[in-house]
Amino acid sequence: MADKLLSCLIEAGNKATRIATAIRKDNQLFAILVQEKGILKNSRIDFKTLADVLIQQIVIHNVEQKFPGLGKQVFGEEDNEFSNTLGEKFVVEVQKTENCTAKLLTSVLDGDEHTGKHLAALTHEKTQCNADEISEFVTEDDLALLKNIEIDLSRTAFWVDPIDGTHHYVKDMKDNVVKHGVHERGLECVTVLMGAYDIKTGLPILGVVYEPFSSKTYQSKNSFTWNSRYFWSCSIPGTPRNNVNDLYQKTLKNRGDGQKLVILSSNDEDLIDAIQDEKSFTCVVAGACGYKASCVFKGIVDLYVCSSDNCYKWDTCATQSVLMSIGGGICQFKSLLKEFVETGVEVDHAALKAMADKHTIRNTIPNTPSLPTWANIGGMVAYTSTQASMECLQAVLVAFKERKTNE
Numbered sequence: 001m002a003d004k005l006l007s008c009l010i011e012a013g014n015k016a017t018r019i020a021t022a023i024r025k026d027n028q029l030f031a032i033l034v035q036e037k038g039i040l041k042n043s044r045i046d047f048k049t050l051a052d053v054l055i056q057q058i059v060i061h062n063v064e065q066k067f068p069g070l071g072k073q074v075f076g077e078e079d080n081e082f083s084n085t086l087g088e089k090f091v092v093e094v095q096k097t098e099n100c101t102a103k104l105l106t107s108v109l110d111g112d113e114h115t116g117k118h119l120a121a122l123t124h125e126k127t128q129c130n131a132d133e134i135s136e137f138v139t140e141d142d143l144a145l146l147k148n149i150e151i152d153l154s155r156t157a158f159w160v161d162p163i164d165g166t167h168h169y170v171k172d173m174k175d176n177v178v179k180h181g182v183h184e185r186g187l188e189c190v191t192v193l194m195g196a197y198d199i200k201t202g203l204p205i206l207g208v209v210y211e212p213f214s215s216k217t218y219q220s221k222n223s224f225t226w227n228s229r230y231f232w233s234c235s236i237p238g239t240p241r242n243n244v245n246d247l248y249q250k251t252l253k254n255r256g257d258g259q260k261l262v263i264l265s266s267n268d269e270d271l272i273d274a275i276q277d278e279k280s281f282t283c284v285v286a287g288a289c290g291y292k293a294s295c296v297f298k299g300i301v302d303l304y305v306c307s308s309d310n311c312y313k314w315d316t317c318a319t320q321s322v323l324m325s326i327g328g329g330i331c332q333f334k335s336l337l338k339e340f341v342e343t344g345v346e347v348d349h350a351a352l353k354a355m356a357d358k359h360t361i362r363n364t365i366p367n368t369p370s371l372p373t374w375a376n377i378g379g380m381v382a383y384t385s386t387q388a389s390m391e392c393l394q395a396v397l398v399a400f401k402e403r404k405t406n407e
Contacts, residue, residue: 002149002206002234003138004066005156009194009208010137010232012062016055016192017212017228019122020163023051024187024213050108050119051169052078053092055162058123059194061094063158070153075366076160077314084110098124138232142241149239155200157365159317161193165288180261181300182284183291187213187226191290195317195363202362207233207321209294231294235324242325244297251299252386260388261301262396263292271307274399281392293319293382296389297326303392304382307333307400309375316376317363323382328389331359333379340397349390356383356393 056076064071080092090108095101098120106116138146163169168189176186183189192210197203214229233242260281264271275283284301286292289311295301297319320330336359340347347355366374381396383389 001147001151001153002236003143003146005151005196006138006146006206006208006232006234008062008066009059009196009206010230012059013192013194013208013210013230015058015062015122015125016162017210017230018125019055019058019119020051020169020190020192020212021226021228022118022122024169050082050092050105052162052166053080053082054105054119054123055192056080056160057092057094059158059160059162061123067153070156073157073365074160075158075314076162077312078162082108084108086110094123137230138243142243145239145241146234149234149236151196151205151236152198155198156196156205157199157363159193159195159197159314159363161191161290161312161314161318163190164193164290164315165190168287180259180282180284182261182263182286182295184285185287188215189286189288189291191288191294193290193314193318195319195321197317197321197363199365202364203235203360204317204321204324204363205234205236207231207235207318207325209290209318209322211294231297231322233322233325235321240325240327242322244322245326248297248299248326248384255299260392262303262305262392263295263301264305265292265310268305268307271305271396274307274403275396278395278399280395289315290319293323293330296328296382296384297322302384302386302388303396305333305379305396306376306381307379309377309379311376311380312374313363313366313376314374316361316380316382319382320361323384326384328382328384329357329360330380330382331356332361332376333381335359335378336381337397337400341401347394349387349394352390352394353383353385356381 056078057080060071060074063074081089082092083089101123102117102120105119106113109116168186177184190213194208195204196206198205209231211229213226215227216224217227218224231244261284262281263284263286266285292304296304316330323329336356361376383393
């Protein structure tokens with residue numbers, strides 16, 4: 001059962017990557033497809049694009065096709081209403097046939113029939129991978145193991161972020177800065193996130209993370225194509241599997257300079273203020289929650305901390321699954337800090353890891369349209385089980401504890 005559910009998400013993610021790159025390739029078309037959603041807490045304009053809306057609907061459609069009745073359990077960041085430049089509003093959904101989807105998308109695109117048909121063709125691509133095709137993504141040994149893992153679909157739901165890092169997707173900053181292997185901004189920070197979780201425990205069980213713009217292959221000085229990359233995980237207790245562990249171990253080994261790295265957002269003022277004098281690790285900044293968490297499970301950095309409520313369930317469900325599958329996780333920051341302060345004594349790394357696991361974030365079904373109910377209230381920490389990760393976490397907690405004492 002787990003193999004079929006994972007295959008379903010991988011297929012959807014593969015389509016999502018193709019659509020995200022196809023839409024982003026045409027700047028003139030892309031300008032039509034971007035709409036402002038409002039102002040974020042960091043005063044940055046938030047956007048949604050047709051790629052966001054369409055990809056989320058593709059995931060819903062794929063899940064519903066493979067597992068009838070389960071599509072209504074797919075939750076995400078975007079509503080499916082989109083307006084064209086004439087002000088006409090449309091509900092974007094994958095239709096029963098490619099032709100019907102093409103007609104709908106053509107209307108959204110102000111009558112651009114060619115592009116509407118192209119996106120519809122990508123949307124309705126063959127959705128059933130055969131064994132040879134899926135083995136390109138998941139090894140035969142992993143598939144055999146996953147096949148024997150039962151998942152109760154009646155208690156399964158999904159959090160999806162169709163384009164995490166939409167600001168970077170829209171702006172495509174050319175002045176990308178890379179420090180310690182981390183992209184500060186740009187298309188490299190964009191991910192497609194799909195996580196399945198157990199409704200009763202709130203814990204993720206499967207995760208799929210796509211990077212549509214992972215790297216470039218240059219044909220000439222000014223001509224290149226984007227390469228995509230994907231990661232998957234099964235984080236069901238007792239049966240952790242993933243395709244990231246080899247990369248994770250290799251990256252840790254190659255770093256090998258003893259320098260510890262903590263990744264954060266440039267606008268996390270409380271965190272920056274608390275750790276500004278910290279010398280035990282180096283801070284790097286980057287955009288997009290999914291990308292920053294992926295830097296942890298890829299071994300590029302040791303810890304990711306967000307002290308505010310700016311990350312949501314759709315940002316963390318998939319990456320939490322991957323981190324759990326390598327022995328780490330994502331926990332709530334402020335509840336962990338509270339227990340750490342109340343403990344009042346120095347804890348060893350094993351005890352700190354157990355404490356972090358205790359405060360793991362839980363995924364819930366959204367019961368209101370209010371964004372705060374979907375946020376990871378109290379901030380979040382993405383960590384691994386390494387000594388370096390725990391040393392960084394302890395240093396951050398001590399810094400916050402000392403600041404609290406001095407207030």
